[in-house]
Structures are given as C-alpha cells and as structure tokens.
Amino acid sequence: xxxxxxxxxxxxxxxxxxxxxxxxxxxxxxxxxxxxxxxxxxxxxxxxxxxxxxxxxxxxxxxxxxxxxxxxxxxxxxxxxxxxxxxxxxxxxxxxxxxxxxxxxxxxxxxxxxxxxxxxxxxxxxxxxxxxxxxxxxxx
Numbered sequence: 001x002x003x004x005x006x007x008x009x010x011x012x013x014x015x016x017x018x019x020x021x022x023x024x025x026x027x028x029x030x031x032x033x034x035x036x037x038x039x040x041x042x043x044x045x046x047x048x049x050x051x052x053x054x055x056x057x058x059x060x061x062x063x064x065x066x067x068x069x070x071x072x073x074x075x076x077x078x079x080x081x082x083x084x085x086x087x088x089x090x091x092x093x094x095x096x097x098x099x100x101x102x103x104x105x106x107x108x109x110x111x112x113x114x115x116x117x118x119x120x121x122x123x124x125x126x127x128x129x130x131x132x133x134x135x136x137x138x139x140x
Contacts, residue, residue: 016075023068030061083134091127098122 009017035058044051073084103117112118 005098013059013077013080016072020068020072020075023071023123024065027061027065027068030064031058034061079138080135082140083131087127087134090130092122094126095123 036059038054042050042054044054067085073081078083099115099119102112102118105112
C-alpha cells in the first residue's frame with residue numbers, strides 16, 4: 001500500500017519531484033552560504049570591482065534554482081504544470097501587491113526598511129504556500 005503522499009503519482013513523477021527537491025535544496029543552500037558568509041570571508045572595499053563581484057555571486061545559485069524550476073516544469077504532467085503556473089501567478093501577484101503597498105506607504109511618509117526583501121520574501125512565501133494548497137486541493 002502506498003503512502004498518502006504518493007497517492008495518484010507514478011514512479012516517474014515521484015523521481016521528478018525528488019530530483020526537483022534536491023536541485024532546489026542545493027540552490028537554496030548555495031544562496032544562503034554565498035549571501036550570508038561570502039561577504040564575511042572575502043572582505044572588499046565598498047564600491048570596488050571585487051565588492052560588486054562578491055555582491056553578485058549569490059545570483060549564481062538563484063539562476064540554478066530558476067533552471068531547476070524550468071526543468072521541473074518540463075518533466076511534470078499537465079495537471080502539475082497548471083498548478084505550478086497558477087501558483088507562480090499567485091506569488092507574482094502577491095509580490096506586485098506588496099510593492100504597491102510599500103509605494104503607497106512611502107507617499108504617507110512611512111519608510112519601509114529594505115523594501116526589496118519584503119517584495120522578494122513575500123512573493124516567494126505566497127508562491128510556496130499556494131503550490132502546497134493547490135496541490136493538496138487537486139489530490140483530495
């Protein structure tokens with residue numbers, strides 16, 4: 001008897017999901033390591049060419065994550081592809097809404113510290129929650 005997490009999925013779908021999870025996890029760990037620790041390990045002068053390179057190195061794992069997502073979309077069936085697209089649209093809409101909230105708050109002289117992080121984290125969080133909710137609802 002299969003576990004509830006495997007209900008309705010084929011071995012190929014489970015392999016694709018596991019591969020995607022490993023690729024995303026590797027990218028996330030790479031991002032966290034390069035973002036949090038690289039600037040502490042490699043000290044540079046602010047505004048220098050080396051400083052710019054160190055600041056942009058965390059984009060490499062982010063590109064890896066984007067490629068992993070694109071590869072995963074190509075490996076899944078039509079239902080999962082639709083759920084992924086819908087969840088991405090929901091996350092994108094949330095990011096745009098958050099950015100508008102920040103802009104409107106600034107017109108009221110309320111300054112939001114590091115607004116780009118609110119937009120990024122909010123959009124990613126809503127995307128993550130929405131794919132979970134949509135997948136759960138599709139498998140009921």
